[in-house]
Amino acid sequence: MREIRLNGDKMINKTSAHDYLKEKLSLPDYYGNNLDALWDCLSTDFSPKIIIIQNPEILIENLSSYGKLIIKLFKEVAQENKYIELNIQWQSNGSEKLAGK
Numbered sequence: 001m002r003e004i005r006l007n008g009d010k011m012i013n014k015t016s017a018h019d020y021l022k023e024k025l026s027l028p029d030y031y032g033n034n035l036d037a038l039w040d041c042l043s044t045d046f047s048p049k050i051i052i053i054q055n056p057e058i059l060i061e062n063l064s065s066y067g068k069l070i071i072k073l074f075k076e077v078a079q080e081n082k083y084i085e086l087n088i089q090w091q092s093n094g095s096e097k098l099a100g101k
Helices: 014-024 035-043 056-063 065-080
Strands: 002-007 049-054 084-090 094-099
Touching: 002 014, 014 056, 014 065, 035 065, 049 056, 049 065, 056 065, 056 084, 065 084
Parallel strands: 002 049, 049 084
Antiparallel strands: 084 094
């Protein structure tokens, strides 16, 4: 199972966030650099993986509500896609783990 670590402090604005996600998640060239495209890519990805989000507080600090939406998307896709496990490492209250159906 592939392990992918996403560091929230690497996503300082929407453009850098999507560039970083595209690189780290090996998203296709046609990736649309938006949340709908991210959902489409992840919800149809059937290669087993664990996604670990580190420093989510910094992601939210940098991107405000958009950062919250990114985290929400990862939570929802982990619940929908049985091939994706999610581990969010909150500094304040520990880890949050989610796995698909």
